[in-house]
Amino acid sequence: MSDRGFPAVAGLNPPLPVRGIEPLSTVTGYATKLFNGFFEWFGGLGIFSWRVLCAAVTPPYEWRELIRQLDEVGSKSLPLVAMAGAAIGVILSLEARYSLSRFGAKSMFPATLVYSVIQVMGPVITGLVVSGRVGAGMGAELASMKVTEQIDAIEASAINPYRLLAATRILACILMLPLLTIATDACALMTGWFAQAMVEPLSFHQFIANGFNGATFSAFLPQTLKTAVYGLIIGLIACFQGMRTRGGAAGVGRAATNSVVLASLFLILADVVLVKFILVFFP
Amino acid sequence: MATAYDITAKQAEPEQDSPVPVVAVENVYKSFAGHQVLNGISLRVGKGETLAVLGRSGTGKSVLLRLIIGLDTPDSGSICIHGQAIAGLALDRMGEIRKKMGFLFQQAALYDSLTVQENVAFPLEHHRRDMPKSERADRVRQLLAEVGLETDIDKMPSDISGGMQKRVGLARALALEPEILLLDEPTAGLDPISSSEINELILKLQKERRMASIVVTHDLHSASTIAGRLALLNEGDVVIEGTFEDLQQSDIGFVKEFLKQS
Numbered sequence: 001m002s003d004r005g006f007p008a009v010a011g012l013n014p015p016l017p018v019r020g021i022e023p024l025s026t027v028t029g030y031a032t033k034l035f036n037g038f039f040e041w042f043g044g045l046g047i048f049s050w051r052v053l054c055a056a057v058t059p060p061y062e063w064r065e066l067i068r069q070l071d072e073v074g075s076k077s078l079p080l081v082a083m084a085g086a087a088i089g090v091i092l093s094l095e096a097r098y099s100l101s102r103f104g105a106k107s108m109f110p111a112t113l114v115y116s117v118i119q120v121m122g123p124v125i126t127g128l129v130v131s132g133r134v135g136a137g138m139g140a141e142l143a144s145m146k147v148t149e150q151i152d153a154i155e156a157s158a159i160n161p162y163r164l165l166a167a168t169r170i171l172a173c174i175l176m177l178p179l180l181t182i183a184t185d186a187c188a189l190m191t192g193w194f195a196q197a198m199v200e201p202l203s204f205h206q207f208i209a210n211g212f213n214g215a216t217f218s219a220f221l222p223q224t225l226k227t228a229v230y231g232l233i234i235g236l237i238a239c240f241q242g243m244r245t246r247g248g249a250a251g252v253g254r255a256a257t258n259s260v261v262l263a264s265l266f267l268i269l270a271d272v273v274l275v276k277f278i279l280v281f282f283p
Numbered sequence: 284m285a286t287a288y289d290i291t292a293k294q295a296e297p298e299q300d301s302p303v304p305v306v307a308v309e310n311v312y313k314s315f316a317g318h319q320v321l322n323g324i325s326l327r328v329g330k331g332e333t334l335a336v337l338g339r340s341g342t343g344k345s346v347l348l349r350l351i352i353g354l355d356t357p358d359s360g361s362i363c364i365h366g367q368a369i370a371g372l373a374l375d376r377m378g379e380i381r382k383k384m385g386f387l388f389q390q391a392a393l394y395d396s397l398t399v400q401e402n403v404a405f406p407l408e409h410h411r412r413d414m415p416k417s418e419r420a421d422r423v424r425q426l427l428a429e430v431g432l433e434t435d436i437d438k439m440p441s442d443i444s445g446g447m448q449k450r451v452g453l454a455r456a457l458a459l460e461p462e463i464l465l466l467d468e469p470t471a472g473l474d475p476i477s478s479s480e481i482n483e484l485i486l487k488l489q490k491e492r493r494m495a496s497i498v499v500t501h502d503l504h505s506a507s508t509i510a511g512r513l514a515l516l517n518e519g520d521v522v523i524e525g526t527f528e529d530l531q532q533s534d535i536g537f538v539k540e541f542l543k544q545s
Contacts, residue, residue: 051374058375060412149392152354156388157406157455158381160374 048162048240052170055163062164069172073134074179081180082187084129088121089113089188093195107210110202113192114211119223122185124271127230130173130180131263135238138169139259142242143252151243166243170235177231181224218282226274230267237263303366304329305463305495306351311360313346313519320346322519323360326497330462333489333496335510337503337541342516344499345389348465351497352386353377364463382410385456385494389468391448393440399451400436403427406458426454430484446477453484457492464488464496470505482508503545515541 096112142165145151154161193207238259245255304327313321320343328334336344349355351362353369361368364380372380393402403423411419427433430450440448449469456464469485470478482505489496489509500506506513507527514524517537523530530538 055374060409144395148395149388149390150394152349153386153388153392153394153455155354155374156352156381156384156386157409158378158459159406159409160378162374 044244045236045240048166048243049236051162052166052236052239055160056167056171058163060163062168065164065168066171069168070176072137073130073169073172074176077130077133077176077180078183080133081126081129081184084125085122085184085187086191088125088184089117089191089193090195092116092121092188093192096192097196097199109196110193110207110209110211111213113196114189114215115219117188117192118185118220122188123181123223123227123230124268126177126181126184127227127234127267127271128264129184130177130230131234131267132260134173135234135259135263136256138235138238139242140252140256142239143245143255146243146245147248147251161243166235166239169239170232173231173235174228175231177227177234178224181227185224222278222282226271226278229270229274233266233270234263237266304363305332305365306497307361307363307366308347308351309361309363311347311350311357311362313343313350313355313357320519321350321357324516324520325360326514326521326524328463328495328497330495331489331493332512333498333510335498335500335506335513336516337501337506337513338516339541340501343519344501344516345467347516348386348467348497348499352381352384352465382459383461384463384465385459385461387449387452387456387464387466387469389471391440391445391452393448393451393455395440397440398436399427399432399438399440399443402440402451403454403458406455410459422458426457427451429457429488430454431480444477446473446481449473449481450484453481453488457488460492462494464494466496466498466500468500468502469498470500470502478502478505481505485509501545503542 092113096109096116097106100106100109100112142151145165151161151165154164189208189211193202193204196202196207197204241255241259241262245251247254306326306328308324308326310323310325311321312319312323324343324347326334326336326347336347338344346355350357351364353372356370361370363369364383367380369377369380393399394405397405400423403426404419407414407419407422414422424433424436427436430453432447432450432454435443435447440451443451453466453469466485469481473481485496485498486509488494496510498506498510512525513527513530515522515530515538523533523535523538530542533539
């Protein structure tokens with residue numbers, strides 16, 4: 001018997017390679033490759049961003065494509081973020097009621113819900129939902145255009161693909177994320193109030209009045225507007241991943257996956273910085 | 284049907300009076316991941332002239348076209364369009380030169396989310412914004428009529444055959460009335476009848492528009508039908524350049540082998 005459990009037949013079962021510790025040179029090689037790939041990716045992203053910026057600020061402006069992308073990112077994401085917001089509202093309502101009751105602070109329910117939705121959950125949930133829907137869609141669409149030479153055809157037609165494809169999509173994400181966040185917040189507050197009102201009588205007017213009591217614009221506005229940065233991250237990474245794709249259908253799949261994964265990851269990392277920034281400048 | 288033997292009767296005569304070639308490729312080298320694809324290639328094409336670039340698959344024929352239209356950059360050497368070197372030009376400046384060029388991709392590269400009509404109208408919408416909408420629509424219809432697709436204007440690219448896609452690609456390449464036409468394997472993957480139709484169409488367009496054309500192909504019959512001059516590539520350089528008769532009379536082993544196998 002061979003070492004694979006099959007009868008040994010000359011020529012068909014060559015000896016298995018001896019598996020052991022990789023030689024140090026191979027490990028160093030992998031590390032170097034990983035290191036190079038990391039900086040290559042950021043270098044490529046930097047060059048891509050510069051090209052998009054140059055294309056975006058110089059005429060001719062692609063207004064029609066921008067409007068199409070605003071519809072694609074905004075209107076078509078609205079049902080999804082509304083549903084996500086509604087679900088988050090109910091969850092937060094249930095959790096907050098339970099937690100606040102334990103500490104005898106039920107009167108704080110409206111303010112707790114309003115602040116946790118608008119300052120934390122609304123922006124992040126909207127960013128992640130849009131990252132999943134729009135990031136994957138853009139990444140796959142542009143990757144598919146790349147591997148079928150449609151982006152080359154655009155360039156060969158003397159049209160700047162960075163202006164037509166990337167700048168419009170990124171700008172649409174930047175403009176639409178804050179608006180979608182407002183929609184998510186509104187849905188979350190509505191369902192949060194409704195979940196509470198089902199248990200205890202609480203008028204919507206009373207809920208809103210208590211929730212926003214003493215609140216200032218600086219408490220909510222920066223938290224909502226920071227999602228424009230999320231939009232920039234989602235649009236930039238999806239367009240970059242899509243437009244640098246190689247390798248047919250597998251490449252398209254990779255581009256879509258990488259767009260979502262990287263955009264979501266960078267979005268959360270950016271949130272850490274943004275929250276700190278907001279706490280410092282809008283205390 | 285056009286054959287390899289009646290080309291002189293059908294092809295447009297090149298204009299010899301212009302001292303500056305429309306396209307000049309000088310000593311161009313290009314490699315990908317250490318693999319040398321083009322090895323010091325030099326070619327010139329004048330106004331009204333058609334050059335067919337022949338060779339085996341993987342000899343850098345398509346790469347040559349991509350370098351000429353600026354989709355890739357050469358490692359060394361120069362490419363001039365109407366005497367203007369294109370190396371290092373900004374994207375928008377390069378765009379001005381590309382407006383004078385039409386490119387038919389090997390797989391047509393039609394925009395799959397647009398109809399046939401919208402595909403052809405695409406360059407016009409971006410570069411002829413001052414043109415009235417009705418005039419633009421007429422121009423698109425005229426272009427599609429020229430390639431025999433006036434009845435398929437509302438179809439999607441996925442709903443038409445490969446030959447029809449190439450014709451739409453050709454109509455799109457002609458939309459801005461280019462002075463240079465670059466055709467990448469115009470008959471590849473087509474049946475003999477569709478190939479013949481495409482060849483006839485290219486000949487007709489050349490006679491009517493007097494463009495400088497470079498046709499990349501490995502189809503010797505197609506090359507001899509539509510081009511007055513042929514360049515045979517091997518290992519990234521030109522082995523022989525001349526008329527079809529020059530190739531037939533050549534003593535070079537690779538040329539003889541290529542003609543024998545074609």
